[in-house]
Amino acid sequence: MNKTGLIIKREYLTRVKKKSFILMTVLGPILFAGFFAAIVLLAMPKEENYNILVVDETTIMYEGMELILKKERTKRIIDNKAREANNKVEEDSFLQFHEAKSSYASAIVEFQKEDSKYDYLVYLPPNLIDKADNKANLVYKKAPNSPTETKITSLINETREALLMEKEGVDKAKYDKIKTKVGLTPIASTNLDESGNPIENKAEFKIAAFAGFGFSIIIVMFILTFGMQVMRGVIEEKTNRIIEVIISSVKPFQIMMGKIVGVGLVGLTQFLFWIILTGILVTVITPLLGLDSSPEAMSQMSSTDMAEMVDSGKGQVLNTIFSLPWLALVSSFLVYFLGGYLLYSALYAAIGAAVDSETDTQQFLVPVMIPLMLGLYVAQLSVMTNPEGPAMFWLSMIPLTSPVVMLIRIAMESVELWEVLLSIGILALTFVGTTWLGGRIYKTGILMYGKKVTYKEMFKWIRYK
Amino acid sequence: MIFEAKNIHKSYHNHVALNDVSLSVEKQTIFGLLGPNGAGKTSLIRIVNQITAPDSGEIIINGERLSPKHIEQIGYLPEERGLYKKMEIGEQAMYLAQLKGMSKQDAKRELLQWFEKFEIGNWWNKKVEELSKGMAQKVQFITTVLHKPKILILDEPFSGFDPINANLIKSEIMKLKEEGATIFLSTHNMGSVEEICDNIALINSSKKVLDGKVTDIKKDFSKNMFDIDFKGNMIGFANALWTNYELVDKQSFDNENHRATVKILGDNTLNNLLSTLIEENIELKQINEIIPTMSEIFIEVVNTNNELNRKN
Numbered sequence: 001m002n003k004t005g006l007i008i009k010r011e012y013l014t015r016v017k018k019k020s021f022i023l024m025t026v027l028g029p030i031l032f033a034g035f036f037a038a039i040v041l042l043a044m045p046k047e048e049n050y051n052i053l054v055v056d057e058t059t060i061m062y063e064g065m066e067l068i069l070k071k072e073r074t075k076r077i078i079d080n081k082a083r084e085a086n087n088k089v090e091e092d093s094f095l096q097f098h099e100a101k102s103s104y105a106s107a108i109v110e111f112q113k114e115d116s117k118y119d120y121l122v123y124l125p126p127n128l129i130d131k132a133d134n135k136a137n138l139v140y141k142k143a144p145n146s147p148t149e150t151k152i153t154s155l156i157n158e159t160r161e162a163l164l165m166e167k168e169g170v171d172k173a174k175y176d177k178i179k180t181k182v183g184l185t186p187i188a189s190t191n192l193d194e195s196g197n198p199i200e201n202k203a204e205f206k207i208a209a210f211a212g213f214g215f216s217i218i219i220v221m222f223i224l225t226f227g228m229q230v231m232r233g234v235i236e237e238k239t240n241r242i243i244e245v246i247i248s249s250v251k252p253f254q255i256m257m258g259k260i261v262g263v264g265l266v267g268l269t270q271f272l273f274w275i276i277l278t279g280i281l282v283t284v285i286t287p288l289l290g291l292d293s294s295p296e297a298m299s300q301m302s303s304t305d306m307a308e309m310v311d312s313g314k315g316q317v318l319n320t321i322f323s324l325p326w327l328a329l330v331s332s333f334l335v336y337f338l339g340g341y342l343l344y345s346a347l348y349a350a351i352g353a354a355v356d357s358e359t360d361t362q363q364f365l366v367p368v369m370i371p372l373m374l375g376l377y378v379a380q381l382s383v384m385t386n387p388e389g390p391a392m393f394w395l396s397m398i399p400l401t402s403p404v405v406m407l408i409r410i411a412m413e414s415v416e417l418w419e420v421l422l423s424i425g426i427l428a429l430t431f432v433g434t435t436w437l438g439g440r441i442y443k444t445g446i447l448m449y450g451k452k453v454t455y456k457e458m459f460k461w462i463r464y465k
Numbered sequence: 466m467i468f469e470a471k472n473i474h475k476s477y478h479n480h481v482a483l484n485d486v487s488l489s490v491e492k493q494t495i496f497g498l499l500g501p502n503g504a505g506k507t508s509l510i511r512i513v514n515q516i517t518a519p520d521s522g523e524i525i526i527n528g529e530r531l532s533p534k535h536i537e538q539i540g541y542l543p544e545e546r547g548l549y550k551k552m553e554i555g556e557q558a559m560y561l562a563q564l565k566g567m568s569k570q571d572a573k574r575e576l577l578q579w580f581e582k583f584e585i586g587n588w589w590n591k592k593v594e595e596l597s598k599g600m601a602q603k604v605q606f607i608t609t610v611l612h613k614p615k616i617l618i619l620d621e622p623f624s625g626f627d628p629i630n631a632n633l634i635k636s637e638i639m640k641l642k643e644e645g646a647t648i649f650l651s652t653h654n655m656g657s658v659e660e661i662c663d664n665i666a667l668i669n670s671s672k673k674v675l676d677g678k679v680t681d682i683k684k685d686f687s688k689n690m691f692d693i694d695f696k697g698n699m700i701g702f703a704n705a706l707w708t709n710y711e712l713v714d715k716q717s718f719d720n721e722n723h724r725a726t727v728k729i730l731g732d733n734t735l736n737n738l739l740s741t742l743i744e745e746n747i748e749l750k751q752i753n754e755i756i757p758t759m760s761e762i763f764i765e766v767v768n769t770n771n772e773l774n775r776k777n
Binding site: 005006007010014172236237242244245246247248249250252405420447449460464 | 477478511515516536539541542543545546547549551552560561563564567591605608610617734765
């Protein structure tokens with residue numbers, strides 16, 4: 001085995017055998033899944049039953065509200081019958097309304113009693129129906145979650161509308177027609193079939209962009225994690241002084257490249273395991289959760305019901321995720337990860353060689369991190385405001401940011417092949433450049449002790465023989 | 466000559482590390498590379514190890530210009546040395562041996578022998594962080610000599626060892642010399658230079674200021690001074706000395722027994738001095754020539770040289 005090979009082997013094996021690596025590799029996907037699940041769970045409203053005391057000084061609102069609630073319940077029962085086969089029965093409303101038979105003041109006393117069963121008190125002032133600027137109040141003990149608040153608000157408004165329509169003699173069907181809002185759906189011209197209809201099951205670009213953004217975050221994370229590992233490895237060898245022994249057997253450039261390649265392989269190994277483990281997790285857990293990710297199941301989810309609309313949004317996300325250009329994404333992830341890693345790790349190696357201890361690295365690390373962070377930040381902004389604008393184009397060409405940004409464009413499928421090839425070409429040229437540069441600094445720095453290194457100093461090293 | 470350095474010149478940014486340094490070293494000798502801190506020894510050692518290249522001049526090994534293939538013929542124990550703390554000793558030694566071009570099987574076989582010899586056979590699976598400094602240095606020494614290098618460069622090999630282990634290393638160095646190795650010994654420990662070096666070169670302020678056989682150098686630097694122990698009285702002794710001799714120092718052990726340090730001036734010999742003393746009926750007990758230690762020579766040469774440099 002040649003010497004670079006030996007170094008790669010050592011760098012790889014010592015890291016892969018570490019407990020922390022094994023732990024992170026196994027736990028990574030589980031942690032991610034857990035993290036994700038935790039967010040979803042925390043954001044989900046608790047399906048508790050809330051008791052709401054309504055003080056109705058309009059005298060007619062409460063009755064109207066009950067009527068509407070009753071209609072909703074009947075409709076849900078019918079809908080549920082239809083859906084029973086699908087095992088998607090809608091739960092009964094979690095809000096229970098009770099009318100206060102007394103004045104506002106005594107209702108408040110009742111509400112504030114320690115053994116009171118009421119969670120909220122809704123106060124409807126007498127002129128609520130006629131004067132639109134009058135506000136109803138929601139008195140709470142614990143701040144309501146947003147579905148509760150939304151539900152109560154819409155119930156009050158719906159009731160008021162119905163009462164007003166009756167009073168003013170407006171036909172409800174006509175009113176509903178007028179009230180309907182037009183939605184605007186952005187569709188890429190490439191996403192239309194010959195007759196001009198949108199192609200089903202094609203990625204919706206904003207969701208796709210966010211999926212791509214997820215990849216960007218992973219790339220940045222990998223570059224930072226494994227770049228730092230390269231740097232720490234270099235510092236370890238330098239402070240250990242074992243470098244003095246190794247450097248008498250192997251050329252500095254070989255040592256540096258051996259380390260970079262070895263650590264890079266560790267990163268790829270981890271990524272590979274994560275993909276496999278995530279695959280296993282998904283196939284094992286999806287049926288457990290009762291989620292059906294097949295398109296037929298998803299198409300059945302569309303309905304006009306409010307709650308159902310949330311569902312269909314989820315469906316669209318899943319739909320988009322399944323229709324992402326996965327092959328292109330994963331392969332370009334590998335290319336950009338490698339390119340970005342090689343580019344940055346050479347810089348990290350140079351920093352490690354230049355300093356005496358990790359505490360001295362800060363001033364050099366910041367400039368290396370700025371392009372990555374800037375790439376992420378600008379990409380995130382552009383995705384929301386101008387996903388195909390010039391910022392995205394240039395950031396996907398500049399080699400310091402292209403590994404971060406290009407994957408978003410690939411996920412959105414808004415990129416030409418030549419752009420990808422050009423960007424990869426620039427990236428490749430640049431990493432050859434940074435590796436050369438890093439090698440020069442590494443070579444001199446690795447044997448330099450006790451000197452406070454400055455940028456000026458480093459620049460001199462580049463020109464040393 | 467197994468090793469020759471010819472007119473080596475090396476400078477770093479506004480600092481000259483080696484200025485026209487030439488050396489030649491015979492096969493199977495121990496060559497002491499001496500000099501104060503910062504004189505340029507490490508620069509020279511790094512050039513021999515091909516860690517850096519000289520600006521001009523060349524290194525010849527066995528008649529060939531220094532090239533990458535010589536890496537495997539050189540063993541280097543740096544002054545500042547370390548090992549990977551988290552790696553097992555055996556694995557680490559195997560790694561370093563393979564980097565020097567040994568095959569896995571050879572490395573394993575030789576290592577087991579050395580571990581046996583140094584009585585550290587049961588350390589193979591230990592991590593470096595579990596070892597004491599001295600223990601780690603044994604391992605470092607082994608990895609330096611394992612591949613049977615023709616040229617060994619040892620920078621302060623005894624530092625950090627207790628006297629017993631220092632002796633063990635010393636005898637191993639001598640054994641390696643007998644087996645045909647040529648050894649460069651860079652050290653500030655002048656005692657060990659006198660003990661084991663055949664030749665030395667002294668480098669000061671990037672220039673070689675002295676070189677040659679240790680015995681020759683010591684003869685050159687001897688001042689023609691003698692310690693004379695005698696019985697009698699000191700005044701009588703002092704009166705017996707003519708202007709040809711200088712009483713440099715005197716010391717009385719008791720009323721009768723004294724020691725005088727005498728420098729012989731001009732062309733006079735020890736015989737002249739003795740006959741002078743005997744004529745005066747001084748009862749001589751013992752006469753020893755004062756031979757300067759390497760340490761004294763080192764200090765003298767470096768100081769004189771520094772003074773010269775200052776004047777220029």
